[in-house]
Amino acid sequence: xxxxxxxxxxxxxxxxxxxxxxxxxxxxxxxxxxxxxxxxxxxxxxxxxxxxxxxxxxxxxxxxxxxxxxxxxxxxxxxxxxxxxxxxxxxxxxxxxxxxxxxxxxxxxxxxxxxxxxxxxxxxxxxxxxxxxxxxxxxxxxxxxxxxxxxxxxxxxxxxxxxxxxxxxxxxxxxxxxxxxxxxxxxxxxxxxxxxxxxxxxxxxxxxxxxxxxxxxxxxxxxxxxxxxxxxxxxxxxxxxxxxxxxxxxxxxxxxxxxxxxxxxxxxxxxxxxxxxxxxxxxxxxxxxxxxxxxxxxxxxxxxxxxxxxxxxxxxxxxxxxxxxxxxxxxxxxxxxxxxxxxxxxxxxxxxxxxxxxxxxxxxxxxxxxxxxxxxxxxxxxxxxxxxxxxxxxxxxxxxxxxxxxxxxxxxxxxxxxxxxxxxxxxxxxxxxxxxxxxxxxxxxxxxxxxxxxxxxxxxxxxxxxxxxxxxxxxxxxxxxxxxxxxxxxxxxxxxxxxx
Amino acid sequence: xxxxxxxxxxxxxxxxxxxxxxxxxxxxxxxxxxxxxxxxxxxxxxxxxxxxxxxxxxxxxxxxxxxxxxxxxxxxxxxxxxxxxxxxxxxxxxxxxxxxxxxxxxxxxxxxxxxxxxxxxx
Numbered sequence: 001x002x003x004x005x006x007x008x009x010x011x012x013x014x015x016x017x018x019x020x021x022x023x024x025x026x027x028x029x030x031x032x033x034x035x036x037x038x039x040x041x042x043x044x045x046x047x048x049x050x051x052x053x054x055x056x057x058x059x060x061x062x063x064x065x066x067x068x069x070x071x072x073x074x075x076x077x078x079x080x081x082x083x084x085x086x087x088x089x090x091x092x093x094x095x096x097x098x099x100x101x102x103x104x105x106x107x108x109x110x111x112x113x114x115x116x117x118x119x120x121x122x123x124x125x126x127x128x129x130x131x132x133x134x135x136x137x138x139x140x141x142x143x144x145x146x147x148x149x150x151x152x153x154x155x156x157x158x159x160x161x162x163x164x165x166x167x168x169x170x171x172x173x174x175x176x177x178x179x180x181x182x183x184x185x186x187x188x189x190x191x192x193x194x195x196x197x198x199x200x201x202x203x204x205x206x207x208x209x210x211x212x213x214x215x216x217x218x219x220x221x222x223x224x225x226x227x228x229x230x231x232x233x234x235x236x237x238x239x240x241x242x243x244x245x246x247x248x249x250x251x252x253x254x255x256x257x258x259x260x261x262x263x264x265x266x267x268x269x270x271x272x273x274x275x276x277x278x279x280x281x282x283x284x285x286x287x288x289x290x291x292x293x294x295x296x297x298x299x300x301x302x303x304x305x306x307x308x309x310x311x312x313x314x315x316x317x318x319x320x321x322x323x324x325x326x327x328x329x330x331x332x333x334x335x336x337x338x339x340x341x342x343x344x345x346x347x348x349x350x351x352x353x354x355x356x357x358x359x360x361x362x363x364x365x366x367x368x369x370x371x372x373x374x375x376x377x378x379x380x381x382x383x384x385x386x387x388x389x390x391x392x393x394x395x396x397x398x399x400x401x402x403x404x405x406x407x408x409x410x411x412x413x414x415x416x417x418x419x420x421x422x423x424x425x426x427x428x429x430x431x432x433x434x435x436x437x438x439x440x441x442x443x444x445x446x447x448x449x450x451x452x453x454x455x456x457x458x459x460x461x462x463x464x465x466x467x468x469x470x471x472x473x474x475x476x477x478x479x480x481x482x483x484x485x486x487x488x489x490x491x492x493x494x495x496x497x498x499x500x
Numbered sequence: 501x502x503x504x505x506x507x508x509x510x511x512x513x514x515x516x517x518x519x520x521x522x523x524x525x526x527x528x529x530x531x532x533x534x535x536x537x538x539x540x541x542x543x544x545x546x547x548x549x550x551x552x553x554x555x556x557x558x559x560x561x562x563x564x565x566x567x568x569x570x571x572x573x574x575x576x577x578x579x580x581x582x583x584x585x586x587x588x589x590x591x592x593x594x595x596x597x598x599x600x601x602x603x604x605x606x607x608x609x610x611x612x613x614x615x616x617x618x619x620x621x622x
Contacts, residue, residue: 171523
């Protein structure tokens, strides 16, 4: 045992508070320490995940109060899978931004790394906690650090984007708190497993009201329509790596909270119309909006929202195959979308207004970064032989199993739309001549950023050629989410096994 | 209807009223500061609601001490109080961040009116 799940939250929190002090000793520590912490977290999470797959779910009790009285952390095949992806993406984002504002602005860089630590800690917390109020606290910490990261640049309109995000975020957090109050007043417990075990004792009306408030409360982080108005602005105005962190880490936590609430808390089995409908509306509106964006990051943001809609549709099918497809989509999106954001922000590094037309002909000036961007674009729109193809295929087969013709048609049409708007960018990159009138000076990427991009590209190609290397893990995670009974048993009865 | 019921209805009614007032302020007011005040009013309403669900008539503090072992039935539920403390701290943090963003916006645009700050689509 290399450590316990509680380290996944405690160590980055501690690091966040130590960074300013370490910065007084040696300025470079502000950059090195977050990387060491994130590398350790990835290692810890991966080791624990392997342990969990081979033996049993780890339920960690905090301060010796076992569930349902205390807060517990649940490290299961599903949460372990997600926390491993999230810590790994945190590490990649750190690697990419290692030289962020180096020798330029020490204070700004310090704050950036502090908030990055908080963001990762809180997002992992959302995933592994087993207590709804604790989850609310983590959602708020994620929110506050995300607002601060969005407002990072003083020169741009970032404060405006952050304020918009803040208003939506805190309104929805209020809704989440109301939902928690309703559940507590009805059932007298905050523990997810105990709520799940007793949910039948709750009146149907209260259950529906609580569920609506839960969806509003979590919807902002999960980017569902109509609560995603913040996303395009925040992704555009935040620094490049932060966009990658939002897409790879925060949104995954939001989606997890949503499906945990639907599948476990309210113990719904079978198809969930509400998730399918929300997902479809989100998907259609986001992808059609992406089609008419003229700014690169705005387009990527809408594409990200659309992908989350598709994930919700796949979860909403409620079958093993559907959940499997949704998790596969989440995995692919967590890797591909940050790669697009990171390579995209290299491409438009020197542009003034971040318009797509400003990167015309960049394919000849920055061939490697452009090639990586194209790889990401092809992978996310689901072209073989990249990883995105397999996840879209599994959504289609899952829908075909349930005879959901509407979903199949929609997914195919949306894939076409995605190809259209990604090819618009690819076209500008490679098939237009570099023109000093509209294009800008290319930016020389740092070695650290290139390493990060190559690692991500390698993973995409690997999953693309050997999808069977991840399907086993996804299958276990899907089984874990579907089996509410097992979750309740693990938490309520085996709650103390870890202490002895 | 006894007084306990009346108090309970009063507390719930007040908190829902506060939440609605706050929501009205957030959705209709055009000044950034008033929007933040609205958010704080919503927070206040929710905190009152949270405390309200733990209310017991003639309740005592949930502490076991010599001579009051039989008081379990009259002890108020400590969990909502712990929750409300946490929620207050979080609300404070969010308000502080919001106000600092407003300062940034004011320096950038020289106004607090939301209609005049629309470089991004609202």
